Amino acid sequence: MDTIYALASARGKAGVAVLRISGPEAHRVVEILCGSVPPPRRAALRQLVWDGRVLDEALVLVFDAGASFTGEAVAELQVHGSVAVVQAVMRALGAQAGLRLAEAGEFTRRALENGCLDLAQVEGLADLIDSETEAQRRQALRVLSGAIGQRAELWRAKLVRAAALIEATIDFADEDVPVDVTPEVLGLIAEVEADLRLERAGSAAAERIRDGFEVAIVGPPNAGKSTLLNSLAGREAAITSEIAGTTRDVIEVRMEIAGLAVTLLDTAGLRETEDKVERIGIERAIARAQAADLRVFLMGDGEVVGLSPAGDDIVVQGKSDLGGAGVSGKTGQGIAELIALIGARLSSVTQGAGVITRERHRLAVERSIGAMESALHEIENGPQRAEFAAEALRRAVRGLESLVGRVDVENLLDEIFSSFCIGK
Numbered sequence: 001m002d003t004i005y006a007l008a009s010a011r012g013k014a015g016v017a018v019l020r021i022s023g024p025e026a027h028r029v030v031e032i033l034c035g036s037v038p039p040p041r042r043a044a045l046r047q048l049v050w051d052g053r054v055l056d057e058a059l060v061l062v063f064d065a066g067a068s069f070t071g072e073a074v075a076e077l078q079v080h081g082s083v084a085v086v087q088a089v090m091r092a093l094g095a096q097a098g099l100r101l102a103e104a105g106e107f108t109r110r111a112l113e114n115g116c117l118d119l120a121q122v123e124g125l126a127d128l129i130d131s132e133t134e135a136q137r138r139q140a141l142r143v144l145s146g147a148i149g150q151r152a153e154l155w156r157a158k159l160v161r162a163a164a165l166i167e168a169t170i171d172f173a174d175e176d177v178p179v180d181v182t183p184e185v186l187g188l189i190a191e192v193e194a195d196l197r198l199e200r201a202g203s204a205a206a207e208r209i210r211d212g213f214e215v216a217i218v219g220p221p222n223a224g225k226s227t228l229l230n231s232l233a234g235r236e237a238a239i240t241s242e243i244a245g246t247t248r249d250v251i252e253v254r255m256e257i258a259g260l261a262v263t264l265l266d267t268a269g270l271r272e273t274e275d276k277v278e279r280i281g282i283e284r285a286i287a288r289a290q291a292a293d294l295r296v297f298l299m300g301d302g303e304v305v306g307l308s309p310a311g312d313d314i315v316v317q318g319k320s321d322l323g324g325a326g327v328s329g330k331t332g333q334g335i336a337e338l339i340a341l342i343g344a345r346l347s348s349v350t351q352g353a354g355v356i357t358r359e360r361h362r363l364a365v366e367r368s369i370g371a372m373e374s375a376l377h378e379i380e381n382g383p384q385r386a387e388f389a390a391e392a393l394r395r396a397v398r399g400l401e402s403l404v405g406r407v408d409v410e411n412l413l414d415e416i417f418s419s420f421c422i423g424k
């Protein structure tokens with residue numbers, strides 16, 4: 001196994017930069033550069049010396065194999081975060097026999113291979129590193145801490161027991177079965193199925209927390225939609241003018257509302273029009289607004305054509321500075337209340353989120369539910385189908401195992417690690 005090294009902190013000027021080394025040579029390299037190896041998990045100040053030159057004064061931390069992030073012997077060098085220091089230390093590391101630069105995600109990959117993290121935890125780690133909002137951070141941390149694996153293990157144990165009970169009856173096929181196991185089997189399947197259905201129902205909310213919500217501002221031309229977007233964004237993202245039909249393309253602005261990642265969409269004013277280009281803009285507006293998670297109808301003088309509010313959609317009068325209740329993108333009146341309302345609507349969606357956060361998880365859960373339904377069907381068909389019922393339950397178990405990467409893992413790894421950068 002190669003010993004790998006990389007800059008683990010971000011590139012560029014900083015107070016401190018962290019270089020990480022993992023593999024069999026990690027501690028020996030520390031000895032070469034620092035003169036001695038500090039006791040594990042105890043930070044020690046050392047001069048880094050290579051080629052007769054002092055490179056920097058570093059805080060050195062080592063971890064023993066079996067007690068580190070990767071599961072291998074690890075060393076971390078906290079150096080002064082200058083481009084020149086990092087370069088000099090990287091050069092010194094590159095000159096050591098048996099060391100090579102880590103590939104993107106390679107530290108985490110080793111953690112997975114050594115059983116320090118399961119596949120879902122690796123995904124949680126990737127999400128945590130990418131997290132930009134409070135809700136993303138909380139959710140990613142829950143996944144990183146192993147929440148999916150813990151739940152999956154409970155479900156798995158129940159289904160394995162159900163399959164074992166059924167298999168036990170197969171051996172008695174020709175005789176009277178000593179006890180009827182069907183009630184217990186059905187109970188176990190029902191418990192797991194109920195949990196998985198809840199997870200599936202909450203997966204859309206969890207995926208929204210991860211990927212963000214879309215909120216579309218719609219309404220008649222000249223209602224002040226673009227002015228409102230600019231006010232919410234705090235910058236001139238969209239062109240505004242007194243000419244009705246100014247906005248044609250959908251303008252996107254990313255922001256955080258109530259701790260959630262939100263993409264606000266400014267859209268073309270909705271009306272009947274002879275103008276070919278404006279009509280294309282209106283079609284886009286309607287399509288994007290329909291696909292969005294929430295719509296804010298900003299009302300003006302004209303009627304809204306082609307789209308009407310539904311469900312949680314917000315309807316609010318614009319240009320409230322000219323009189324009446326509502327919001328004004330021009331003066332900021334009512335904007336805080338509008339943001340609070342959007343936040344409340346989106347937060348109510350996130351309440352249903354369970355532990356699964358990705359399409360991959362949802363598909364695995366759906367596979368398991370499907371297999372459990374086949375099992376129930378086979379059980380209904382009587383004891384002569386017991387073998388098939390047990391096989392269906394084993395398929396359900398495999399679905400749960402794929403959640404944490406116990407099966408079907410190889411083809412997923414490249415995809416998952418492609419989102420990691422070097423040093424992670």
Ligand SMILES: Nc1nc2c(ncn2[C@@H]2O[C@H](COP(=O)(O)OP(=O)(O)OP(=O)(O)O)[C@@H](O)[C@H]2O)c(=O)[nH]1
Nearest residue numbers: 221222223224225226227241245246247269329330
């Ligand atoms: N008094 C007042 N005028 C506003 C307000 N918001 C926008 N306006 C004015 O109304 C006109 C239209 O504003 P826009 O933001 O371009 O309206 P829009 O809804 O994006 O228009 P389209 O993109 O053409 O559909 C401009 O002249 C704005 O200055 C407001 O809150 N109060």
Ligand SMILES: [K+]
Nearest residue numbers: 222241243246
């Ligand atoms: K306009």
Ligand SMILES: [Mg+2]
Nearest residue numbers: 225226246247
């Ligand atoms: Mg506009």
